Amino acid sequence: xxxxxxxxxxxxxxxxxxxxxxxxxxxxxxxxxxxxxxxxxxxxxxxxxxxxxxxxxxxxxxxxxxxxxxxxxxxxxxxxxxxxxxxxxxxxxxxxxxxxxxxxxxxxxxxxxxxxxxxxxxxxxxxxxxxxxxxxxxxxxxxxxxxxxxxxxxxxxxxxxxxxxxxxxxxxxxxxxxxxxxxxxxxxxxxxxxx
Amino acid sequence: xxxxxxxxxxxxxxxxxxxxxxxxxxxxxxxxxxxxxxxxxxxxxxxxxxxxxxxxxxxxxxxxxxxxxxxxxxxxxxxxxxxxxxxxxxxxxxxxxxxxxxxxxxxxxxxxxxxxxxxxxxxxxxxxxxxxxxxxxxxxxxxxxxxx
Numbered sequence: 001x002x003x004x005x006x007x008x009x010x011x012x013x014x015x016x017x018x019x020x021x022x023x024x025x026x027x028x029x030x031x032x033x034x035x036x037x038x039x040x041x042x043x044x045x046x047x048x049x050x051x052x053x054x055x056x057x058x059x060x061x062x063x064x065x066x067x068x069x070x071x072x073x074x075x076x077x078x079x080x081x082x083x084x085x086x087x088x089x090x091x092x093x094x095x096x097x098x099x100x101x102x103x104x105x106x107x108x109x110x111x112x113x114x115x116x117x118x119x120x121x122x123x124x125x126x127x128x129x130x131x132x133x134x135x136x137x138x139x140x141x142x143x144x145x146x147x148x149x150x151x152x153x154x155x156x157x158x159x160x161x162x163x164x165x166x167x168x169x170x171x172x173x174x175x176x177x178x179x180x181x182x183x184x185x186x187x188x189x190x191x192x193x194x195x
Numbered sequence: 196x197x198x199x200x201x202x203x204x205x206x207x208x209x210x211x212x213x214x215x216x217x218x219x220x221x222x223x224x225x226x227x228x229x230x231x232x233x234x235x236x237x238x239x240x241x242x243x244x245x246x247x248x249x250x251x252x253x254x255x256x257x258x259x260x261x262x263x264x265x266x267x268x269x270x271x272x273x274x275x276x277x278x279x280x281x282x283x284x285x286x287x288x289x290x291x292x293x294x295x296x297x298x299x300x301x302x303x304x305x306x307x308x309x310x311x312x313x314x315x316x317x318x319x320x321x322x323x324x325x326x327x328x329x330x331x332x333x334x335x336x337x338x339x340x341x342x343x
Contacts, residue, residue, distance in 0.1 A: 020266065020269055020270075023265075024262050024266075027261065027262050027265055028262065031258065031261050031262075032258070035253070036250060039250060040250075045253075049253070049257070053261070053264055053265050053268065056265050057265060057268055057269055057272070060265075060269060061269075117251075118250050118251050119248060119249070119250060119251070120249045120250060120251045120252075121249070125244060125247075126244075126247060126248045129244055129245055129247075129248050130248055133245075133248075144245070147210065148242075148245050148246060148248070149248075149249075149250065153212065154207070154210070154212050166203060169202075169203040169206040169207060169212075170202070170203060172206045172210075173202045173203065173205070173206050176206075176238055176241055176242075179241060179245070180237060180238075180241050183241070183244075
């Protein structure tokens with residue numbers, strides 16, 4: 001996550017005055033972060049692209065509500081995350097309702113959409129890790145994505161999640177513990193047995 | 196401190212997020228705790244394999260068109276708002292004129308005139324009711340002052 005700069009402060013001021021062109025500064029600066037975070041949260045390329053763009057549109061419409069002393073990215077991140085979570089809920093609901101009322105929660109798992117096709121330089125291990133990430137619950141997947149895929153520091157993650165560093169470390173601990181458990185399942189051993 | 200209290204320090208140690216003092220404190224604990232040492236080793240391996248996973252970067256063309264996609268959607272949404280407001284105003288005006296003509300027209304039966312007035316009154320009641328409900332929920336919305 002890049003640090004706030006003068007360019008961003010000026011663009012923010014202009015956007016408040018209604019200049020849509022100035023918003024391009026934020027889009028160019030954060031579009032890749034937005035896409036990869038959305039991809040990490042929803043697991044699907046097309047949805048990630050659409051949701052990241054929609055988040056920018058909502059941010060543009062509501063930028064007047066962003067307090068001048070607040071940074072753009074953490075605020076934008078909340079919009080993006082809420083959109084992704086809402087999208088996942090709708091998707092899970094559609095999946096369960098398509099079963100004609102059958103109670104089958106496993107079918108509604110997020111992991112169905114965590115296709116390994118989005119992983120670069122694929123191999124069996126990477127595919128397994130990606131799909132295990134898809135099986136984590138939203139709040140644990142979120143910290144793994146921000147830490148491992150966005151290389152954000154604990155302080156940056158805490159700022160984006162509006163929580164303290166202690167909560168970030170605690171969530172990371174349980175997320176990694178769960179990830180480890182998911183990767184070891186079915187192999188009859190611990191993660192140390194993996195190649 | 197128990198092993199459980201060192202979990203947060205373990206994450207910080209793994210991700211190089213500790214101060215020198217915290218690092219020293221954790222390493223001291225590690226020297227005397229094989230359980231935490233083993234757990235740290237497992238986490239190290241997990242971190243290494245997770246760090247190896249990178250995602251495919253979309254083509255440059257996608258990034259070049261990205262802002263245009265957003266700009267077009269913003270522009271279109273403004274167009275839709277203007278169009279909807281104009282359509283509502285024109286419909287209200289046209290409806291009003293049509294009703295005025297019908298009421299003034301002596302050849303139109305009384306039953307039709309009463310029916311038409313009842314229809315308008317019903318629509319007005321529904322509109323006020325929905326508006327009042329929206330205002331009621333908006334005033335009591337617990338999230339309207341949510342931190343932005």
